[in-house]
Amino acid sequence: KNHVKIYSTGRYIPPNRVSNHDLTSWMDTSDEWIVKRTGIRSRYLSRGDNTSDLCIKAAHNVLEGSHVNADEIGLIIVATMSPDGQSPSVASKVQSAIQAGQAMAFDMNAACSGFVYALSTAEKILRHAPYSYALVLGGEVMSKEIDWTDRKTAVLFGDGAAGVLIGKTDESDQxxxxxxxxxxxxxxxxxxxxxxxxxxxxxxxxxxxxxxxxxxxxxxxxxxxxxxxxxxxxxxxxxxxxxxxxxxxxxxxxxxxxxxxxxxxxxxxxxxxxxxxxxxxxxxxxxxxxxxxxxxxxxxxxxxxxxxxxxxxxxxxxxxxxxxx
Ligand code: ACO
CATH class of the missing domain: 3.40.47.10 (Thiolase/Chalcone synthase)
Structure with missing residues (x-):
């Protein structure tokens, strides 16, 4: 059958937690303003790990939760608007690091909608593909895209990566x-x-x-x-x-x-x-x-x-x- 399901999930968050209070030492803002307008109390910021580093760690975490070997994966899509650079793609770096020797790999940019776009795309490619599994990640180091003197945006964003392994199944379609x-x-x-x-x-x-x-x-x-x-x-x-x-x-x-x-x-x-x-x-x-x-x-x-x-x-x-x- 041509059915697709989610096999496992995983994430990696950089360890440096920055509270609203911490932000007040860098800019004119307050915990009260940020919580009231957005609900945000803290975010995690990278201390140097780029988007691919976060995605590679998240990918390992996704695979640990499955019984699938990296060389069974045929497709890797990384949704990101903050790639390390234009080339190589973050997805190619993930493909290399996890040794997914059989996988095609590319990044997709639909900003914050990227993961939904990528999951939808991967599911459709997978249905018609000769292989059984696809890895779909969303990863961002938004902190490098931000003007840290602009309090209107700087307080909003954080860094992190996560994803899912999807694959073919005889069970019902998800x-x-x-x-x-x-x-x-x-x-x-x-x-x-x-x-x-x-x-x-x-x-x-x-x-x-x-x-x-x-x-x-x-x-x-x-x-x-x-x-x-x-x-x-x-x-x-x-x-x-x-x-x-x-x-x-x-x-x-x-x-x-x-x-x-x-x-x-x-x-x-x-x-x-x-x-x-x-x-x-x-x-x-x-x-x-x-x-x-x-x-x-x-x-x-x-x-x-x-x-x-x-x-x-x-x-x-x-x-x-x-x-x-
Ligand atoms: N701390 C304190 N005061 C601030 C801050 C801050 N960090 N930022 C702005 N202010 C001040 C402004 O200067 C302004 O003061 P003024 O009235 O004296 O000029 C006042 O607060 C109100 O500012 P606004 O920008 O009008 O605030 P608003 O109520 O619109 O809230 C917010 C801003 C939280 C960004 C809101 O508009 C929002 O959440 N929008 C949605 C954003 C979103 O969902 N983005 C997702 C897509 S992102 C993606 O695709 C990557």
Whole structure:
């Protein structure tokens, strides 16, 4: 059968925890402002590990939780908007480090929606592939993309990596329905890493730009689009909203998640959050949350739960998956 399921999850968080209080020694902000507007209390920042280092450690953790050897993996996708560089890709570095000698490997950038985009893509490639397993990671060192003098963005983001191993199965399919979108008209609401053309024909400033964000624009777009996207996958998945066990939303802002819960008329307990600990880790946020919930047996515990994964971010992009895991 052409069915696909999640075999294991894993994560790696750099060890350096930075509290809101710690930030106040570098910038004019307060624990109160950050908690009230975002729900964030701390984040973890890399002390030098780049995105591939975090992803390699997360990949080892994913594989430890499975009975699969790295050379059985045919595909590695890393969702990231903060790769080590343009080439080699983070995915290629992971492929080498874990010795996945049979795997094709590439990075995918859909900003904070990256993990949902990558998981959806990997699942489709896998269905038609001659191999049995794919590794999908989300990893970011957002702290290197940030202008640390801009308190409007610097307080929001954190570093980390996590992912899942998916594979073919004779059991029932776990991927039920999906809804993925982009609206490039609003692309300027979140920009990062721009480089100007610079060559013998035209000389420009060689610097790479830091992350900029129109927080209000994104806030409004998310609270309008995400409830509709979730409703759509539920309808297409021929299920009812009451039957969804957990709604895992990209951890960008606790207020956004509360508004989405209210709009969907579902209890906030069905929307697990860890933003208080990690801040916004962009493409890593959903797999970190999924791994935490899997490790404490809240999900992926053999109970066949209906789970929503929904993410949104730069592009603008957004996407929702309905899984039965
Ligand atoms: N500490 C203290 N004060 C601050 C800080 C700070 N860190 N940052 C801003 N302020 C001040 C501002 O200067 C402003 O003061 P003023 O009124 O005197 O000018 C005031 O607080 C309000 O600032 P706003 O930017 O208007 O604050 P807002 O209520 O919009 O909240 C926030 C900002 C938290 C960023 C919110 O807009 C938000 O969460 N948006 C969503 C962002 C998001 O979800 N991004 C996800 C996508 S990210 C991705 O794809 C990588």
């Amino acid at each position: 991927f039920i329905s999906e809804d993925l979108h982009a609206n490039g008209d609003k692309g300027e609401a979140l920009t990062s890493g721009n480089r100007k053309v610079d060559n013998p024909l035209i000389q420009s400033d060689k610097s790479v730009s830091y992350l900029t964000m129109d927080g209000r624009e994104i806030f409004n777009f998310v609270t309008r689009s995400i409830p509709d996207s979730i409703q759509k996958v539920i309808e297409d998945g021929e299920t009812e909203i009451e039957d969804i066990d957990y709604f895992l939303l990209h951890q960008a802002n606790a207020r956004i998640i509360e508004i989405v819960a209210k709009k969907l008329k579902r209890p906030i307990e069905a929307f697990p959050m860890n933003i208080q600990n990690y801040g916004n880790t962009s493409a890593a946020s959903l797999p970190i949350l999924l791994d935490e919930l899997a490790k404490d047996r809240t999900v992926l515990n053999g109970k066949k739960q209906k789970i929503i994964l929904s993410a949104f971010g730069g592009g603008l992009t957004w996407g929702t998956l309905l899984l039965e895991i």
